[in-house]
Amino acid sequence: MNDATAHLKAEAWTSETRRLLAKALGEFAHERLLEPEEAEWGYLVQGRRLTWTFSARRLPLDHWDVDPESVTCLLDEEPQPLEAGVFFADFAEALGMSDEVLQVYLEEVAATVNRGVWQRSRRQPTAAELARADFQTVEAAMTAGHPCFVAGSGRIGWSVEDYAAYAPEAGEAVPLVWVALDRTHALFSSTEGTQEETIADLAAGDWPWLRERLAALRLSLEDVVVLPVHPWQWRHKIATGFAAEIAFGRVRYLGEGTAEHQAQQSIRTFFNRSKPTAPYVKTAMSVLNMGFMRGLSTDYMAVTPAINDFVAELVHSDDTLRKTGVRVLREHSAAGYWHPVYTEVAPKGSPYRKFLAALWRESPVEQTSEGEQLATMASLLHVDGEGNSLAAEHIRRSGQAPGEWLRSYLDAYLVPLLHCLYKYGLCFMPHGENVILVLDEGRVDRVFMKDIGEEIGFLNGVTALPEDVGRTAHEVDDWEVPLTILTDVVDCFLRFLSAILDREDVLSAEAFWTVVGDVVRDYQAAHPELEERFERWDLLTETFRLSCLNRLQLRDNTSMVDLENQSDSLQYAGELDNPLVSRSGAGRS
Template identity: 25%
Template sequence: MHNETNRTTYIQNQADRIILHLLMQAMIREKAYPYDLLPNGAAFPIGKAALEVEITHTYRLGQLDIARVQYVEGEDVQEITDPLQVLGLFLPTDDPFYIEVKNSVRNLALALTASEERNQEVEQEAEALGVSDVFSYVLQKKSKMFSPLTFFEQLVIQGHTIHPCARTRIGLSEKEARLYAPEWGGTPAVIPVAVHKQLFRETLMEGKTVKEILFAEYPEVEKAFLSEINHPDDYALIPVHPWQWKHTIVKDYQADIEAGRIKRVKGADIATAALISFRSLAPLNNQWKHHIKTAVNIQMTSAVRTVSAASTYNGPMLSRFFKDLLESDEALRSHLSTMKEPAAIHYQPSTGVEDVHFFQKNLAAIVRENPEHALGDEEVAIPGASLLAPSPVSGKTIAEEASERAGSPRSFIRRYAEALLPGVLHLLGEYGIAMEAHLQNAVVVFKGGHPLRTILRDHGGIRVLEKRLAEHFGDVPIDASTNLLTDDTEELLDIFTHSVLHNHLGEIIVQLARKTGCAEDGLWAEVEKVIKETAVRLSEEAREDIQRILHRPARMKALVQMRLKNEVTENRYVDMPNPFTKESEVRGR
């Protein structure tokens, strides 16, 4: 009992420390509240007192190593180890952001507990297999009944790398987290729901509907559907997360359920595995069936993770566009591909219903291509976020293991940048498309522990420069209500610097610098070389964009500012040092 109490306390302290660091780093980088610079840190004035943050190192993009946080009032000094103590100095305890951070700490502690338990199992199995790193482990395990992608996705513990609400899940209980969350190895049984033809809108990439795709992959669903549903041709199928069915559908769609316009297809739930985002699900123990993006009325980080009607339209439309684009551009195709979304569907309420958007987005789904179905022998697909996770085989981070295989962190970053950047920069410069290629959306194909190419998923956060794209393709059918279209080139560059530099390469580079002691400058130098080598192969207009990336401030989304101001759909950015210029020279404090 004593050891269990010590373990629980240790994990809670670890969660407090991680979220406290993310909170203080964000408050300083975003200037969320006024502060004064100190010789070795920053001080936030609070009346006659101050919240002092001791900083031991600042990295090229402005990330911080923080030694301690103290509340200083005259000669009275109190060390702060709990992020809620900090927020309590600025916000009431019923403020939404305070509640969200509190929830984030609780869920991170749960995730750390899950990680400890799962890693022990893998460590024992790896020892029995005689393997020394996670790459060897998954190749030994790889089979039709084992998905390396799912394995890597479920290793991610912290969630968002620069947001203190990294593990916020408002509305999810501890019991439900253990059932459904990826870090617990969650296996949600997705519920097939029949929806009458008068109450749905569906968009197809080419021809097959959601119902047809799922019937082909799950014959038991088709059998149950045809058995239970009278006039089955009059109904579509929407896959629903079990949490969503229990907490939202049966309550808010009650009239349609009672009238038989919405029907649960019983006895044919679809076995899935939760991926990083929680709501996106892979087929359980399978590498070829489609992934399913479901709607869950749960707030994670700053947004409630439903599926908008616009997303169900844009997904298949953009998938068709990217398919045609990649087929016509061999240079782009050699570096990058996207996960197609062949069909998407949402509930469409009857006329006269209030809050139409609520009903549309809470009963909706997108069917997404499985990236593992087309991999070559010994290739594995790994989301970028997994590289920051501890390897259950060695205890090192997966990025460290990859660096050892490459010979050095510098060699690894070079190869990783070559796998990630050419395709993303090509899309941005030539076609005016900025992909949100952050750690979660970028799935990198590795072979022998070495990165080869990138597969991008989720079109929701991209930006498209209309005038540039029109030069090549004319009009591309896009529902603009989700702010995908822009006439501002700077907005494209903002998406790139935030998602690719701050929320991808920058986090891997800082972790490697911290863990291995390698020089951060050398890692950024390799990234810069890849960017410049890519620029040579592109048009003059694209090279101008890349020059801007190399010299303008590396703007970052002010995620805490946006949360404090309750800005969910409109992005707010702050200028940060550019890692490729002398002005961003690292300052040891």
């Protein structure tokens, strides 16, 4: 067996530690957990025992663009080795971490640094190469993770061998394990028809083999529900925690399928490499990653297809949205198993109710034309080993002026989000991993939205919902509604894209935010019928509340928020100046 730790060299570890500490200093300053003091050489923050210094550019939205090479650690003015664990131990009290949270967080931080070292130990595509690369090459090349979360790749529960086999950045072919479930405790839900009618398409590449396995066991799809399982989940959770179900034949192991799948950035979702037009498969995977155990709820699966169909019909039938080209990737089929004991004793939302479930999501490949390029929106924040950004490469390739390119991107991405919110009260979780771009020679033509069943919400009764979509209804205060754009889009994504383009002298931060503000104002001007909602849910207010993601993870890194009531779980730290509004005081016009 190859040495799975061969990449761990001191120089590489220190280099990746610098990147993580730069992110930590920047984001913790942004969230007002740390208050850097100006110094002759830049900035400093004083820990319990050590002094940490760095240089940074200050940009709109109180963004700290920290230079990783500038980060130093001093004890009595003497330089010390840079160690991420030492940093978090030094600031544990300032960051509000309990002893229990700190221990887990240190493991998550070590895993996050390790991810970076491992990935950079392999030859990585340049930004210029990625600008012309295929969908899955881009997916596997992402290095940064979520732009806000510092400990973003914990994946607690994986061994080093699991990492090499299943990490998205490994880009390996993964066969899925298939099981047959007794219908007494199983669920199959689909808007595509019955299981018998749809399973051949859902199991693309595995269907001939699966049909043979069922025949060998004298089973048919009238007897059982068949379900794909992540190989890790089978070995570590199902084969042990469901041992009684296996012993009595209620869960039957069918074996590993023959189709090749590739893990996506969300780690538990797979792209079908054997048949790219086939549906994605999202599986349960009970590893702790970025604040949650990444299981999948059978309870949720029952109405997931109905929710997706309702959202897709609404989006695809709206004239304004049709003009943008936006499409919803439907999660049209789902399956799961209610363990008879765990389901009885585990409270709602418990990881023990999320061990064995899966869903199937439409592939964007079947909805694109020859010559069009697919890429995760997260790739717009990707910077290669030479410091060149993929966003800048796309701009150069497009032949558009930077502001014109940005406008095309925002017309494709931001305008649909604005219209869904103000017309229907519909909000998405539109971060980089949840949006897929369709590019034409570097220009963003349109986008796909995904992760619908668990992430969308209909706010404050704007849209009447059928009963099976009712769980997506939420009542929130009016001031919270615009944060679905101002926090999730402006602060948690565009803030970073602006900093990258400004750093490379492609587009200044001032020019960037002028374009974004113009897109909002132009959309509002085009829809006077929604004027009352524009005033009620004001995107062009002078300031807005700063919602802090790292504070959530630092408070509780095993269950960051209550998924049943996310609004009450959020943490705020003062106000941010709104970059969509000029400081002269001009707001909505």
